[in-house]
Amino acid sequence: MxxxxxxxxxxxxxxxxxxxxxxxxxxxxxxxxxxxxxxxxxxxxxxxxxxxxxxxxxxxxxxxxxxxxxxxxxxxxxxxxxxxxxxxxxxxxxxxxxxxxxxxxxxxxxxxxxxxxxxxxxxxxxxxxxxxxxxxxxxxxxxxxxxxxxxxxxxxxxxxxxxxxxxxxxxxxxxxxxxxxxxxxxxxxxxxxxxxxxxxxxxxxxxxxxxxxxxxxxxxxxxxxxxxxxxxxxEVPGPLTKSRQLFSEGDKVYTVVGTNLRTSKDGAGNNPLSSRQVAEILEETVFYDTSLQSPFRHWVRYHIQLQDGRTGYVTSGALEPITSRVSGATRYETAIEISKEGWQDGADTVVLAQAMNFPDALAGAPLAYKYNAPILLTETAKLTDATKKEIERLGADRVIILGSQVAVSKQVEDALVSMNLKEVKRIGGATRFETAQLIANELGSTNGKAIVATGFEFPDALAVAPYAARNAIPILLTNPNYIPESTMQALQGKSTIYAIGGENALNAPVINKLPGTVQQIAGETRYDTAAEIINAFDLGDQQALVATGTGFADALTGAVLAAKKNASLLLVTKDDVRTPIETIIKQRSIHTFTLLGGSDVVNVDNELAELATYSLQ
The missing domain is CATH 1.10.530 (Lysozyme)
Known part of the structure; x- marks a missing residue:
C-alpha cells in the first residue's frame, strides 16, 4: 500500500x-x-x-x-x-x-x-x-x-x-x-x-x-x-488510457500544455508550463488537496522533476506516461512480474521453460498466446519456489513444460504433479528442432504460414514472436547451414514461409530449400533485423515493450505480453537504443514504453523519453 x-x-x-x-x-x-x-x-x-x-x-x-x-x-x-x-x-x-x-x-x-x-x-x-x-x-x-x-x-x-x-x-x-x-x-x-x-x-x-x-x-x-x-x-487501436494515479517512482511522464507546476506541497508557486515537457516521478506517494476539495476534483498530485532540473507538484490528470518498468530481482522474478502485469486475474494454463538456456523455449510464444498463458521460468533441477507461488496465484490447473528432461528435469515435473493440477504436460523432443516441431503440432495452425529462424541464437525468433503469437504462426528452428529433418516435416503444406535473419543466421542454401513462397526478413545486426520485422509486418501501434537484445529471458517471457497488448517488442542494449530501433520509434510514433527487467539490464529510460518527445511533436 x-x-x-x-x-x-x-x-x-x-x-x-x-x-x-x-x-x-x-x-x-x-x-x-x-x-x-x-x-x-x-x-x-x-x-x-x-x-x-x-x-x-x-x-x-x-x-x-x-x-x-x-x-x-x-x-x-x-x-x-x-x-x-x-x-x-x-x-x-x-x-x-x-x-x-x-x-x-x-x-x-x-x-x-x-x-x-x-x-x-x-x-x-x-x-x-x-x-x-x-x-x-x-x-x-x-x-x-x-x-x-x-x-x-x-x-x-x-x-x-x-x-x-x-x-x-x-x-x-x-x-x-x-x-x-x-x-x-x-x-x-x-x-x-x-x-x-x-x-x-x-x-x-x-x-x-x-x-x-x-x-x-x-x-x-x-x-x-x-x-x-x-x-x-x-480490438481497439492503442494505446488506451492507463490510470494516471498508479505511477511508480522512476516512471517517465509527459506534462500537458498549461500544466501548473506547484513548487511546494501547500500549493504555492503557481507556474504554468508553456510547452510539454518530460518529467520523472520522484516518489510513488500521492498528495491530496485539503482546501477547496470537492467531488469534482478526482485527481491526486505527484512530486516530479523536469528535465531542466526543476521539481514540483503536478496533478495526475496532467501527466501522460512514457516509460514504466516491469522487473524483479532475478529473471525468475521478472517473469513473475510480467505474469502479474498481463494476467492480473489469473490464468488457466502456464507455459514453463528453463531459465538458463533458450533453445526449447524459442518457439513457445505462439502456443502460450493460444492458451492465454504466461511463460514462467524454472531451474532445471527443481521447481523454483517463486514460480510455484505464481502458478498458485494464477489459479492455473494446467502447466505445459517446454523441453526434454535435460532442460526441465523429472523432479520439476513431479513437483508440479504434487500441486494437484488437472494436467502437467511436457512438449519436448530429442533436439531443439524436434521440440519446435512438437510445439507447432500442439499449436495446430491451419493458416498455411510458418516462421523459420536459427535455433542457435535467440534475438530473431524472439523479435518476431509477438507477431507470430497473435497470428497463430508456428516458429520453427533451423541450423544456419542446413534444415533439420524435423523442421522440414513441420514445413510440409506451408505455402508462406517467413525466414528471419541474414546470412549469419540463415545461409543461402537454407533459404533455397524452404518450400512455398519465401519472404526473408533480415538486417545486418539483430537490431536491424528486429526493426525490419516491425516494418515488414506493419507493427508499432504507438506502444512497445523494450527488452535487452543481449539476453533471452526477459524478451522470451515478455513476448506473450507484447502479443496480448498488440505491441512491438524492441531490442536494445543495456545503455543504448541502436539507430534502427530509434528510426522505428520515430516512424511509428511510438511514445509509450514498458521496460522489461531492471536498470542493470535495460537502462535507456532517458533516451526513450527523448524519442517520445520527437514522436509527439
Whole structure:
C-alpha cells in the first residue's frame, strides 16, 4: 500500500453546468475570502470526513481492489456526488436515486442480505469497499464471457472497465452504448456518464470506443429488458488510457500544455508550463488537496522533476506516461512480474521453460498466446519456489513444460504433479528442432504460414514472436547451414514461409530449400533485423515493450505480453537504443514504453523519453 499524505492547496472551484454540478453547487457553504476553504457535505455522523479524506479513501480502496481510482471515483460521483447522507444532520443515508434500495455513497443495493445494512448506512469506508467488491464482480463477468472485453483486458486501463461500469448499473437496454433506433451514441447511458465524469473531473481525454448498433440486440417494446451482446470482444487501436494515479517512482511522464507546476506541497508557486515537457516521478506517494476539495476534483498530485532540473507538484490528470518498468530481482522474478502485469486475474494454463538456456523455449510464444498463458521460468533441477507461488496465484490447473528432461528435469515435473493440477504436460523432443516441431503440432495452425529462424541464437525468433503469437504462426528452428529433418516435416503444406535473419543466421542454401513462397526478413545486426520485422509486418501501434537484445529471458517471457497488448517488442542494449530501433520509434510514433527487467539490464529510460518527445511533436 502506498503512503498517503494530505496537503493544503488553495484552489477556486469552477462549477460546470451539468445537472450533477448544479446539485453540488447548492450544497457548498460559500465564504467571502478566497483564502478560506469552501466546504462540501462529505461527512459522517460524529466524525468529520472532508472531501479530501473521501478522495483519499476512494483512491486507496480502489488500489486495494485493483481498480483504477479514476473509475471508482467517477462511479461514486455518478451514484451520489460523493455523499453518504442526504440531510444536513447526516443521519439519513443518501437518497435512493433509482428506487431500487441503493444505500450511501456507492448506492449499494443489497436485496440478498449479504452485507451489513447498518454499516452500509453509517460507515463510508464499508460502503465504498462493498461497492467496489460489486464492481469487481461485474468485471468478472467479462472474464466469464458474459459481457464484452476490450483488448488485453488489463485492469489498469480505464477504457477496459466500460462494460463492468455498465453492469454496475444494470445490463439493460437503457444502458446500451448505442441507441436502438438509429445506432447513434447513447450519451445518457450510465457508463457514458461515468466516463464523461472521468474526463471532466480528472482533466483527461479517453479513447472513443467503436460501437455499432449491430453489436447489440434490442427488445423494441421495453428498454428495461436485458441488453444482449452480439459481440463479446473489441480490438481497439492503442494505446488506451492507463490510470494516471498508479505511477511508480522512476516512471517517465509527459506534462500537458498549461500544466501548473506547484513548487511546494501547500500549493504555492503557481507556474504554468508553456510547452510539454518530460518529467520523472520522484516518489510513488500521492498528495491530496485539503482546501477547496470537492467531488469534482478526482485527481491526486505527484512530486516530479523536469528535465531542466526543476521539481514540483503536478496533478495526475496532467501527466501522460512514457516509460514504466516491469522487473524483479532475478529473471525468475521478472517473469513473475510480467505474469502479474498481463494476467492480473489469473490464468488457466502456464507455459514453463528453463531459465538458463533458450533453445526449447524459442518457439513457445505462439502456443502460450493460444492458451492465454504466461511463460514462467524454472531451474532445471527443481521447481523454483517463486514460480510455484505464481502458478498458485494464477489459479492455473494446467502447466505445459517446454523441453526434454535435460532442460526441465523429472523432479520439476513431479513437483508440479504434487500441486494437484488437472494436467502437467511436457512438449519436448530429442533436439531443439524436434521440440519446435512438437510445439507447432500442439499449436495446430491451419493458416498455411510458418516462421523459420536459427535455433542457435535467440534475438530473431524472439523479435518476431509477438507477431507470430497473435497470428497463430508456428516458429520453427533451423541450423544456419542446413534444415533439420524435423523442421522440414513441420514445413510440409506451408505455402508462406517467413525466414528471419541474414546470412549469419540463415545461409543461402537454407533459404533455397524452404518450400512455398519465401519472404526473408533480415538486417545486418539483430537490431536491424528486429526493426525490419516491425516494418515488414506493419507493427508499432504507438506502444512497445523494450527488452535487452543481449539476453533471452526477459524478451522470451515478455513476448506473450507484447502479443496480448498488440505491441512491438524492441531490442536494445543495456545503455543504448541502436539507430534502427530509434528510426522505428520515430516512424511509428511510438511514445509509450514498458521496460522489461531492471536498470542493470535495460537502462535507456532517458533516451526513450527523448524519442517520445520527437514522436509527439
Amino acid at each position: 502506498r503512503k498517503v499524505f494530505s496537503i493544503l492547496v488553495v484552489f477556486l472551484l469552477v462549477v460546470t453546468s451539468s445537472p450533477q454540478s448544479l446539485f453540488a453547487a447548492e450544497n457548498f457553504e460559500r465564504v467571502t475570502s478566497q483564502s478560506q476553504a469552501l466546504t462540501y457535505p462529505c461527512a459522517q455522523p460524529g466524525v468529520e470526513y472532508t472531501c479530501s479524506e473521501i478522495n483519499e479513501m476512494l483512491t486507496e480502496s480502489a488500489i486495494a481492489h485493483g481498480i483504477p481510482p479514476e473509475v471508482a471515483k467517477a462511479v461514486a460521483f455518478r451514484e451520489s456526488n460523493w455523499q453518504q447522507w442526504e440531510d444536513k444532520e447526516q443521519t439519513i443515508p443518501t437518497f435512493n436515486k433509482n428506487n431500487d434500495g441503493g444505500i450511501g455513497i456507492m448506492q449499494v443495493t443489497d436485496k440478498s442480505g449479504r452485507f451489513n445494512e447498518e454499516s452500509l448506512k453509517n460507515d463510508i469506508q464499508y460502503n465504498i469497499d462493498k461497492g467496489l467488491e460489486i464492481l469487481n464482480e461485474k468485471w468478472e463477468l467479462g472474464i466469464r464471457g458474459v459481457i464484452p472485453t476490450i483488448n488485453d483486458n488489463s485492469r489498469d486501463v480505464i477504457e477496459n472497465w466500460y462494460f463492468a461500469v455498465l453492469a454496475y448499473n444494470g445490463v439493460v437496454e437503457k444502458n446500451s452504448p448505442t441507441k436502438k433506433l438509429d445506432g447513434s451514441r447513447n450519451a445518457t447511458a450510465y457508463q457514458e456518464e461515468v466516463f464523461k465524469f472521468i474526463e471532466e473531473n480528472n482533466g483527461m481525454t479517453l479513447k472513443t470506443l467503436p460501437f455499432t448498433r449491430e453489436d447489440f440486440k434490442y427488445d423494441p417494446a421495453d428498454e428495461d429488458t436485458a441488453l444482449i451482446f452480439n459481440k463479446l470482444h473489441y
